[in-house]
Amino acid sequence: MRRLSVAMAALCAATLPALAQSSSSGVPPENTASASLISPKGEQLGNxxxxQTPHGVLISVELQGIAQGPHGFHIHETGKCDPADGFKSAGGHYNPQGKRHGLLDPAGPHAGDMPNQFVGPSGTLSVQVLNTFVTLEPGTASLFDEDGSALMVHSGPDDYTSQPAGEAGERVACGVIERP
Incomplete structure (x- = not known):
């Protein structure tokens, strides 16, 4: 009986670190990610x-200090947000399937194309978007490929058709997508 108790104690000790990594929502840490979004001046704007859901990736965003109006909102192909280059370091829209840009293009969209987001007079953005074209898990559409990916907010709205990126204007907020 003592051997069984020792074996059970060892098994519990081995599994506790894995259990401790689970979030309070019950989502395993490998199925979650986060991004800290910054301005082109390097100032923290939000998170x-x-x-990961059975139907795609649910993205929840809380930002402050964004101009009122519609803004393009995308996932970009490289996990780098260098304010010195206006976030050009993040590359173009995430597009592992090689599709055309735009939610209204019959040959699109890019996996990183998402609906425009609207900021009210307060300058805050609080939104949840389900992107059904990407995953946090391994595979072709994984946001964790060899160079990572980033979330981007643009100064103007995406027109959903112009190539290659919807004429959404300057990049005003960028955040590298990272594991917790």
């Missing part, structure tokens, strides 16, 4: 959390 995003990403959760």
């Amino acid at each position: 995003a959390t990403l959760k």
Whole structure:
């Protein structure tokens, strides 16, 4: 009986670290990610959390200090947000399937194309978007490929058709998508 108790104690000790990594929502840490979004001046604007669902990735964003109006909102192909280059370091829209840009293009969209987001007079953005074209898990559409990916907010709205990126204007907020 003592051997069984020792074996059970060892098994519990081995599994506790894995259990401790689970979030309070019950989502395993490998199925979550986050991004800290910054301005082109390097100032902290807010955060995003990403959760894998059976139907895609649920992206929750809380930002402050964004101009009122519609803004393009995309996932970009490289996990780098260098304010010195206006966030060009993040590359173009995430597009592992090689599709055309735009939610209204019959040959699109890019996996990183998402609906425009609207900021009210307060300058805050609080939104949840389900992107059904990407995953946090391994595979072709994984946001964790060899060079990572980033969330981007643009100065103007995406027109959903112009190539290659929807004429959404300057990049005003960028956040590298990272594991917790």
